[in-house]
Amino acid sequence: MSSNTVSAGIETERLVLREHISEDTNAILEIFGDIEVMRFFGMKPIQSLNAARKMIDYFKKSSEEHGLNRWAIVLKDLDTVVGSVFYTNIEKPYFRAEIGYLLGRKHWGKGIMTEALEKIISFGFETMNLNKIQALITVDNQRSFSLVERLGFCREGILREHNFNYVDNKFDDIYAYALFAQHHHILRDGLNA
Numbered sequence: 001m002s003s004n005t006v007s008a009g010i011e012t013e014r015l016v017l018r019e020h021i022s023e024d025t026n027a028i029l030e031i032f033g034d035i036e037v038m039r040f041f042g043m044k045p046i047q048s049l050n051a052a053r054k055m056i057d058y059f060k061k062s063s064e065e066h067g068l069n070r071w072a073i074v075l076k077d078l079d080t081v082v083g084s085v086f087y088t089n090i091e092k093p094y095f096r097a098e099i100g101y102l103l104g105r106k107h108w109g110k111g112i113m114t115e116a117l118e119k120i121i122s123f124g125f126e127t128m129n130l131n132k133i134q135a136l137i138t139v140d141n142q143r144s145f146s147l148v149e150r151l152g153f154c155r156e157g158i159l160r161e162h163n164f165n166y167v168d169n170k171f172d173d174i175y176a177y178a179l180f181a182q183h184h185h186i187l188r189d190g191l192n193a
Protein backbone atom coordinates (compact mmCIF):
# COMPACT_ATOMS: atom_id res chain seq x y z
CA MET A 1 0.00 0.00 0.00
CA SER A 2 1.37 3.43 -0.83
CA SER A 3 2.04 5.99 1.91
CA ASN A 4 -0.72 8.31 0.75
CA THR A 5 -3.42 5.74 1.60
CA VAL A 6 -3.34 6.72 5.27
CA SER A 7 -5.29 9.96 4.91
CA ALA A 8 -8.16 10.05 7.41
CA GLY A 9 -10.14 12.44 5.27
CA ILE A 10 -10.01 15.89 3.78
CA GLU A 11 -12.30 18.58 5.16
CA THR A 12 -13.79 21.60 3.47
CA GLU A 13 -16.36 24.05 4.80
CA ARG A 14 -19.35 21.82 3.96
CA LEU A 15 -17.75 18.47 3.14
CA VAL A 16 -15.66 15.56 4.29
CA LEU A 17 -13.83 13.65 1.56
CA ARG A 18 -12.95 10.17 2.73
CA GLU A 19 -12.47 6.64 1.42
CA HIS A 20 -15.54 4.68 0.32
CA ILE A 21 -16.80 2.20 2.92
CA SER A 22 -19.40 -0.57 2.81
CA GLU A 23 -21.92 1.66 4.66
CA ASP A 24 -22.04 3.80 1.48
CA THR A 25 -23.83 1.05 -0.48
CA ASN A 26 -27.32 2.63 -0.57
CA ALA A 27 -25.95 6.04 -1.50
CA ILE A 28 -23.77 4.53 -4.25
CA LEU A 29 -26.82 2.76 -5.71
CA GLU A 30 -28.81 6.01 -5.67
CA ILE A 31 -26.04 7.95 -7.45
CA PHE A 32 -24.68 5.33 -9.89
CA GLY A 33 -28.21 4.05 -10.57
CA ASP A 34 -29.56 7.41 -11.81
CA ILE A 35 -29.76 7.54 -15.60
CA GLU A 36 -29.26 11.34 -15.66
CA VAL A 37 -26.13 11.13 -13.53
CA MET A 38 -24.74 8.29 -15.68
CA ARG A 39 -25.62 9.72 -19.13
CA PHE A 40 -22.10 11.07 -19.82
CA PHE A 41 -20.22 8.75 -17.50
CA GLY A 42 -19.32 5.94 -19.91
CA MET A 43 -21.11 3.13 -18.11
CA LYS A 44 -24.60 1.70 -17.68
CA PRO A 45 -26.49 2.77 -14.53
CA ILE A 46 -26.25 0.06 -11.87
CA GLN A 47 -29.49 -1.56 -10.71
CA SER A 48 -28.92 -3.46 -7.47
CA LEU A 49 -27.37 -3.23 -4.02
CA ASN A 50 -25.14 -6.11 -5.03
CA ALA A 51 -23.75 -4.10 -7.94
CA ALA A 52 -23.19 -1.15 -5.55
CA ARG A 53 -21.30 -3.46 -3.15
CA LYS A 54 -19.10 -4.69 -6.00
CA MET A 55 -18.34 -1.09 -6.99
CA ILE A 56 -17.21 -0.24 -3.48
CA ASP A 57 -15.00 -3.35 -3.45
CA TYR A 58 -13.53 -2.21 -6.75
CA PHE A 59 -12.94 1.32 -5.34
CA LYS A 60 -11.10 -0.13 -2.33
CA LYS A 61 -8.98 -2.45 -4.48
CA SER A 62 -8.09 0.38 -6.82
CA SER A 63 -6.94 2.57 -3.90
CA GLU A 64 -4.82 -0.31 -2.60
CA GLU A 65 -3.16 -0.71 -5.99
CA HIS A 66 -2.59 2.94 -6.88
CA GLY A 67 -2.53 4.73 -3.53
CA LEU A 68 -5.58 6.66 -2.36
CA ASN A 69 -7.22 7.78 -5.59
CA ARG A 70 -10.95 7.87 -4.85
CA TRP A 71 -13.03 9.71 -2.29
CA ALA A 72 -16.65 9.66 -1.19
CA ILE A 73 -18.07 13.18 -0.85
CA VAL A 74 -19.93 13.44 2.46
CA LEU A 75 -22.16 16.41 3.31
CA LYS A 76 -21.34 17.30 6.91
CA ASP A 77 -24.84 18.63 7.62
CA LEU A 78 -26.63 15.44 6.54
CA ASP A 79 -23.80 12.95 7.21
CA THR A 80 -24.68 11.50 3.80
CA VAL A 81 -22.59 10.47 0.80
CA VAL A 82 -23.64 12.68 -2.10
CA GLY A 83 -20.97 11.93 -4.68
CA SER A 84 -17.61 10.54 -5.59
CA VAL A 85 -14.37 11.96 -7.00
CA PHE A 86 -11.36 10.03 -8.27
CA TYR A 87 -8.17 9.88 -10.27
CA THR A 88 -7.95 7.33 -13.07
CA ASN A 89 -5.52 6.58 -15.90
CA ILE A 90 -2.73 7.47 -13.49
CA GLU A 91 0.51 7.62 -15.49
CA LYS A 92 3.18 8.06 -12.82
CA PRO A 93 6.13 8.06 -15.28
CA TYR A 94 4.59 11.09 -17.00
CA PHE A 95 3.29 12.79 -13.81
CA ARG A 96 -0.27 12.92 -15.14
CA ALA A 97 -3.71 11.53 -14.32
CA GLU A 98 -7.34 12.01 -15.31
CA ILE A 99 -9.89 13.31 -12.83
CA GLY A 100 -13.46 12.00 -12.69
CA TYR A 101 -16.42 12.97 -10.52
CA LEU A 102 -20.14 12.60 -10.07
CA LEU A 103 -22.77 14.01 -7.76
CA GLY A 104 -26.30 12.88 -6.88
CA ARG A 105 -28.75 14.90 -8.99
CA LYS A 106 -30.54 16.59 -6.08
CA HIS A 107 -27.21 18.14 -5.05
CA TRP A 108 -26.39 19.80 -8.38
CA GLY A 109 -26.27 23.59 -8.55
CA LYS A 110 -24.92 24.24 -5.03
CA GLY A 111 -21.17 24.42 -5.67
CA ILE A 112 -20.51 21.12 -3.89
CA MET A 113 -18.33 19.67 -6.65
CA THR A 114 -16.39 22.90 -7.05
CA GLU A 115 -15.62 22.78 -3.31
CA ALA A 116 -14.57 19.10 -3.49
CA LEU A 117 -12.45 19.44 -6.62
CA GLU A 118 -10.48 22.40 -5.28
CA LYS A 119 -9.13 20.10 -2.54
CA ILE A 120 -8.69 17.01 -4.71
CA ILE A 121 -6.82 18.99 -7.36
CA SER A 122 -4.44 20.32 -4.66
CA PHE A 123 -4.00 16.72 -3.47
CA GLY A 124 -3.17 15.70 -7.06
CA PHE A 125 -0.48 18.33 -7.51
CA GLU A 126 0.92 18.38 -3.99
CA THR A 127 0.62 14.79 -2.69
CA MET A 128 0.53 12.75 -5.91
CA ASN A 129 3.11 15.06 -7.47
CA LEU A 130 1.21 15.37 -10.74
CA ASN A 131 2.20 17.84 -13.41
CA LYS A 132 -0.97 17.57 -15.50
CA ILE A 133 -4.56 16.76 -14.54
CA GLN A 134 -6.82 15.89 -17.44
CA ALA A 135 -10.61 15.94 -17.64
CA LEU A 136 -12.28 14.23 -20.61
CA ILE A 137 -15.80 15.58 -21.00
CA THR A 138 -18.58 14.79 -23.48
CA VAL A 139 -19.28 17.86 -25.59
CA ASP A 140 -22.95 17.86 -24.44
CA ASN A 141 -22.03 17.82 -20.73
CA GLN A 142 -22.27 21.57 -20.20
CA ARG A 143 -22.38 21.33 -16.39
CA SER A 144 -19.16 19.40 -16.32
CA PHE A 145 -17.16 21.67 -18.59
CA SER A 146 -18.48 24.80 -16.84
CA LEU A 147 -17.20 23.22 -13.62
CA VAL A 148 -13.65 22.59 -14.86
CA GLU A 149 -13.47 25.96 -16.61
CA ARG A 150 -14.43 27.58 -13.29
CA LEU A 151 -11.45 25.77 -11.76
CA GLY A 152 -9.01 27.05 -14.39
CA PHE A 153 -8.78 24.08 -16.77
CA CYS A 154 -8.16 24.94 -20.43
CA ARG A 155 -9.67 23.12 -23.39
CA GLU A 156 -6.90 21.41 -25.36
CA GLY A 157 -8.91 19.86 -28.16
CA ILE A 158 -11.61 17.46 -29.21
CA LEU A 159 -11.50 13.65 -29.42
CA ARG A 160 -13.96 12.31 -31.98
CA GLU A 161 -16.23 9.39 -30.95
CA HIS A 162 -13.92 8.74 -28.02
CA ASN A 163 -16.47 7.42 -25.48
CA PHE A 164 -19.42 5.10 -25.78
CA ASN A 165 -22.60 6.49 -24.25
CA TYR A 166 -24.38 3.48 -22.71
CA VAL A 167 -27.51 5.51 -21.90
CA ASP A 168 -28.11 6.87 -25.42
CA ASN A 169 -26.34 4.02 -27.26
CA LYS A 170 -24.03 6.17 -29.32
CA PHE A 171 -20.43 7.31 -29.58
CA ASP A 172 -19.76 10.70 -27.99
CA ASP A 173 -17.24 13.35 -28.96
CA ILE A 174 -15.13 14.49 -26.03
CA TYR A 175 -13.43 17.73 -25.06
CA ALA A 176 -9.99 17.21 -23.57
CA TYR A 177 -9.36 19.66 -20.73
CA ALA A 178 -6.18 20.07 -18.69
CA LEU A 179 -4.80 21.90 -15.67
CA PHE A 180 -1.04 22.12 -15.10
CA ALA A 181 0.93 22.23 -11.85
CA GLN A 182 2.57 25.50 -12.85
CA HIS A 183 -0.84 27.12 -13.35
CA HIS A 184 -2.14 25.69 -10.06
CA HIS A 185 0.86 26.95 -8.09
CA ILE A 186 0.46 30.44 -9.58
CA LEU A 187 -3.26 30.45 -8.65
CA ARG A 188 -2.35 29.28 -5.13
CA ASP A 189 0.71 31.43 -4.41
CA GLY A 190 0.33 34.40 -6.73
CA LEU A 191 2.67 35.49 -9.52
CA ASN A 192 5.47 36.79 -7.29
CA ALA A 193 5.80 33.82 -4.91
Ligand SMILES: CC(C)(COP(=O)(O)OP(=O)(O)OC[C@H]1O[C@@H](n2cnc3c(N)ncnc32)[C@H](O)[C@@H]1OP(=O)(O)O)[C@@H](O)C(=O)NCCC(=O)NCCS
Pocket residue numbers: 036037038040041101102103104107108109110111112113114115136137138141143144146147
Ligand atom coordinates in the same frame (compact mmCIF):
# COMPACT_ATOMS: atom_id res chain seq x y z
C1 LIG B 1 -20.70 17.43 -13.40
C2 LIG B 1 -21.41 17.74 -12.09
C3 LIG B 1 -20.61 17.23 -10.91
C4 LIG B 1 -21.53 19.27 -11.98
O1 LIG B 1 -22.37 19.57 -10.89
P1 LIG B 1 -22.72 21.09 -10.54
O2 LIG B 1 -23.74 21.07 -9.50
O3 LIG B 1 -23.01 21.82 -11.81
O4 LIG B 1 -21.32 21.63 -9.99
P2 LIG B 1 -21.08 22.33 -8.62
O5 LIG B 1 -21.43 21.40 -7.50
O6 LIG B 1 -19.71 22.87 -8.60
O7 LIG B 1 -22.16 23.52 -8.62
C5 LIG B 1 -22.01 24.61 -9.51
C6 LIG B 1 -23.33 25.34 -9.58
O8 LIG B 1 -23.68 25.72 -8.25
C7 LIG B 1 -23.76 27.16 -8.18
N1 LIG B 1 -23.25 27.52 -6.85
C8 LIG B 1 -24.03 27.77 -5.77
N2 LIG B 1 -23.26 27.99 -4.71
C9 LIG B 1 -21.98 27.89 -5.11
C10 LIG B 1 -20.73 28.01 -4.45
N3 LIG B 1 -20.66 28.28 -3.13
N4 LIG B 1 -19.59 27.81 -5.17
C11 LIG B 1 -19.63 27.54 -6.49
N5 LIG B 1 -20.81 27.41 -7.17
C12 LIG B 1 -21.97 27.59 -6.48
C13 LIG B 1 -22.96 27.65 -9.37
O9 LIG B 1 -23.37 28.93 -9.77
C14 LIG B 1 -23.31 26.62 -10.39
O10 LIG B 1 -24.64 26.84 -10.78
P3 LIG B 1 -25.16 26.72 -12.28
O11 LIG B 1 -25.28 25.25 -12.52
O12 LIG B 1 -26.47 27.37 -12.26
O13 LIG B 1 -24.13 27.38 -13.14
C15 LIG B 1 -22.85 17.12 -12.07
O14 LIG B 1 -23.61 17.70 -13.09
C16 LIG B 1 -22.82 15.60 -12.26
O15 LIG B 1 -22.56 14.86 -11.33
N6 LIG B 1 -23.13 15.15 -13.49
C17 LIG B 1 -23.24 13.73 -13.77
C18 LIG B 1 -21.91 13.00 -13.75
C19 LIG B 1 -20.95 13.59 -14.74
O16 LIG B 1 -21.33 13.95 -15.85
N7 LIG B 1 -19.68 13.65 -14.34
C20 LIG B 1 -18.64 14.24 -15.17
C21 LIG B 1 -18.19 13.30 -16.20
S1 LIG B 1 -16.91 14.13 -17.16
